[in-house]
Amino acid sequence: MGRVYNGPPCGLQFTVNRLQLAVKYQTHCQLSIICRLIPSCRLLPFAFCLFFFLSPSANAQRCSAVQYDSMLAKRYPFWKLKRKMLEDSIQTYLRSPQSRAVRTGAICERIRIPVVVHVVHNNTAGTIGGRDNPNISDDQIKEQIRVLNEDYRRKTGTRGYNTNTVGADTGIEFYLATIDPDGKATTGITRHYYAQKTTFDVFLDDQTLANIVSWNTDRYLNIWVTRFSNNYLGISQFPSVTGINGLDNNNELQEKTDGVFIDFRVFGIGSAVTSRLYSLGRTTTHEIGHWLGLVHTWGDDNCGTDYCADTPTCENGNQTANCGPVFSNCGGVRTRNMTENYMDYSPDSCMNIFTKNQTERMLAVIEKAPRRNRLVKYWCAALPFGTNLLVEIYPNPTDPTTDLTNIKVTLKEFGTFDIEVFSLTGQLISQKQYKDYPSWVVEFPTTNLPPGSYIVRVKTKDETITNRLVVIR
Numbered sequence: 239m240g241r242v243y244n245g246p247p248c249g250l251q252f253t254v255n256r257l258q259l260a261v262k263y264q265t266h267c268q269l270s271i272i273c274r275l276i277p278s279c280r281l282l283p284f285a286f287c288l289f290f291f292l293s294p295s296a297n298a299q300r301c302s303a304v305q306y307d308s309m310l311a312k313r314y315p316f317w318k319l320k321r322k323m324l325e326d327s328i329q330t331y332l333r334s335p336q337s338r339a340v341r342t343g344a345i346c347e348r349i350r351i352p353v354v355v356h357v358v359h360n361n362t363a364g365t366i367g368g369r370d371n372p373n374i375s376d377d378q379i380k381e382q383i384r385v386l387n388e389d390y391r392r393k394t395g396t397r398g399y400n401t402n403t404v405g406a407d408t409g410i411e412f413y414l415a416t417i418d419p420d421g422k423a424t425t426g427i428t429r430h431y432y433a434q435k436t437t438f439d440v441f442l443d444d445q446t447l448a449n450i451v452s453w454n455t456d457r458y459l460n461i462w463v464t465r466f467s468n469n470y471l472g473i474s475q476f477p478s479v480t481g482i483n484g485l486d487n488n489n490e491l492q493e494k495t496d497g498v499f500i501d502f503r504v505f506g507i508g509s510a511v512t513s514r515l516y517s518l519g520r521t522t523t524h525e526i527g528h529w530l531g532l533v534h535t536w537g538d539d540n541c542g543t544d545y546c547a548d549t550p551t552c553e554n555g556n557q558t559a560n561c562g563p564v565f566s567n568c569g570g571v572r573t574r575n576m577t578e579n580y581m582d583y584s585p586d587s588c589m590n591i592f593t594k595n596q597t598e599r600m601l602a603v604i605e606k607a608p609r610r611n612r613l614v615k616y617w618c619a620a621l622p623f624g625t626n627l628l629v630e631i632y633p634n635p636t637d638p639t640t641d642l643t644n645i646k647v648t649l650k651e652f653g654t655f656d657i658e659v660f661s662l663t664g665q666l667i668s669q670k671q672y673k674d675y676p677s678w679v680v681e682f683p684t685t686n687l688p689p690g691s692y693i694v695r696v697k698t699k700d701e702t703i704t705n706r707l708v709v710i711r
Contacts, residue, residue, distance in 0.1 A: 301524055301583070304538050306473040309441050310492070320478040327479070327606045328531070329545070332598060346618035349604065351459050352415035355379050356451045357429045357502075358464040360436050366429075369509050371502075372465045378508030379414070379427055379463075385507070385519035386412045386526065389580060390592065397518065400578070400590045404548040406597040410530075412459070419453050421622075437467035440499060444473075448494040456612040456652075459529070460497030461522070463505050471516075474498040474525040477607035496609060498525045515559055518586035527581050530610070531603035532596055535581050541568035546595035549576050555583035608674060612652055621677035624648040627655075627701040631694060635708040641685040643707065645694065648677045653698055657682075659707070660693040667692070684709050 311318045359373040367375035388398030392407040414426025430450050438447060447462045475496045503512045504521040511517045533544040536552045543551070552566040552575040561584065564575040577584045578591050592600075604610045628648035636643045647655055652674055659668040659682075667687070672678065692707045 301472055301521075301528075301534075304534070306441060306444075307476055310475070313492075321476060323479045324477060324531075324603075324607055325545075328599065328602045331602050331606055346614060348411060349409055349601075349614055350411045350413060350617060351613065352417075352457070352617055353383065353412050353426060354415045354418075354424075354453050354458045354460055355382075355427050356447070356460060356462045357427065358432050358438075358447060358450055358462060359429070360431065360433055362431070362433070364431065367509060369512070371510055372463070373429065374463065374502050374505065374510045375508055376425070376427060378506040378510060380506075381508060382506030382519045382522055383412055383414055386523060389520070389523045389590075392592075397587075398590060402578075402591055402593075404593045404595075405591045406594040408592055408597045408600060410600065412526075415453075415458055419457070437465045439468055440466045440470040440473050444495045444499060447499065452494040452497075455493055455496040456609040457616050458613070459526070461505075462497065462499045463502050464499075465503075466499070466501045471501045471504050472499060472521050472525045474529040476528060477531050477603055477610055479606075479608065493609070498522065498529055500525065515585040515587075520580065520586040520589045523580050523589070527592070527596075527600075530600040531607065532581050532599060534583075535576055535579050541566065544581065544596075546593060546599060548593045548595045549579060549581075550574065552576075556588070557583070559585060561585065561588035612674065612676070615678075616652075616676045619676050619678050621646075621648065621679070623650055623677055626650060627696070627698055627703055629694070629696045629703040629705055631705050631707055634706075635710045636684050638711050641683060643682050643684055645680045645682050645696070646678075647672075647675075647680065647696055649675070649698065652676055656695075656697045658695045658697070660695065662691055662693065 307321070311321075357373055357379075359371070361371060361373045364373070365371060366373050367378070385398070387393065388396040390398075390408045390410045390412070392399055392405060415424055416426065418424040428451055432450060435443070435446075447464065448460075453460055475492075475498075500522055502510055504516045504519075505511070506519050506522075507517065532546075534555060535544050535549050536554050537543040537545075540553050541551050550566070550573045551568040552564075552573070553568065554566075556564050556575060556577040558564060561577065564577050565572055566575055576582065576591070576593075578588055579596075580589050580592055581596070582589070604614055627650070628646075630646040630648075632644050632646070634643060645657060647657075649655065654671060654673045655675065656669065656671045657680060658666060660666055668682075672680070687709045689709050689711045692709065693704060694707050695702065695704045
């Protein structure tokens with residue numbers, strides 16, 4: 239069960255027993271203890287922990303999202319229950335043919351997620367860019383956004399393209415935010431000098447970073463980029479249910495940290511990126527996959543499940559420093575690991591696939607995880623909130639060539655509203671509820687309505703507005 243590692247330049251040789259390093263959480267990084275004791279040794283990837291070279295004398299672990307999730311479960315008493323409730327909701331949703339046919343993607347023509355990159359550094363001169371400078375350049379950040387879109391959209395002619403029969407274009411796009419929380423123009427990049435720390439602990443300092451800066455996490459994907467200690471490169475917060483009575487006590491900090499944390503040396507493509515194996519921006523692709531509810535391909539267990547049938551069951555993550563085939567034996571069946579999957583631990587140059595089932599899962603998360611759903615809806619609508627409920631119907635009278643009218647509903651904040659349509663005699667003709675929506679434009683078909691006048695009533699929990707609709711042919 240032991241493995242022997244030769245670790246130049248220190249020239250030490252030692253044996254690591256997998257059983258001795260196993261813990262009940264299947265934690266990814268017991269080997270980091272050895273890294274810290276023997277900092278100049280170069281370890282090969284092992285078990286659930288992937289190490290790679292940030293510099294000639296440093297080792298680091300690619301993803302710590304599972305460990306971070308375990309820490310959140312200790313920090314917030316109801317975290318595990320909220321995660322389980324979301325998973326149950328996702329599985330029910332995916333099994334329902336009716337729900338599968340109606341996705342957020344159908345509500346919004348395109349799913350476009352605004353990203354704000356918070357660069358936190360201790361560069362007293364404020365110099366931007368350059369090797370070993372956490373105050374990374376705008377170009378390096380823009381390169382990361384480009385990589386995300388190539389990977390999530392499976393773009394032809396890029397590293398994100400594949401010809402695998404189960405490969406998929408997720409339909410999800412990312413862009414640097416152009417409007418800040420105050421409604422002002424922004425580049426989607428914020429820079430913050432923080433003298434108190436030269437490095438941040440990826441587990442202990444998430445709240446510190448969020449207290450330095452955090453934009454509304456139900457309107458932006460926050461990515462904090464800085465220098466991390468303890469050999470960790472990135473974490474992200476898994477989605478969970480919110481707004482459930484009894485489960486939201488003291489959750490303000492949990493909401494502020496809902497995003498992705500990446501070490502500047504593996505973020506994007508540029509002069510500050512020093513990793514030999516992970517220099518193509520795929521660490522961020524991987525962590526955003528977690529942020530959208532994806533699990534590692536091995537399910538964080540030996541032959542575990544990632545809830546996606548089209549990713550082969552495997553024993554653990556890719557433990558090699560190359561793209562060659564890796565095989566698993568699960569349930570007596572030998573299969574090749576999908577090492578090219580973004581949710582494995584493979585080097586960046588190996589990765590080029592999200593599968594169809596992974597895509598379905600991410601879209602289901604966007605539908606069922608409240609903060610993810612709000613984010614997509616808010617920017618899809620692109621309508622401001624108002625000081626009170628307002629309703630506008632247009633065209634009114636209707637256009638006989640389209641048999642369609644629009645009902646624009648302006649809300650004070652995210653909320654639930656009902657739209658009811660009555661005949662002049664009081665007969666209810668149509669009724670639909672829109673749960674947890676921002677201000678929104680509802681397309682209302684009039685094909686089945688005879689010419690004449692109708693009453694449209696829009697109700698929220700504390701306001702009601704009634705308007706007249708005239709249908710002509």
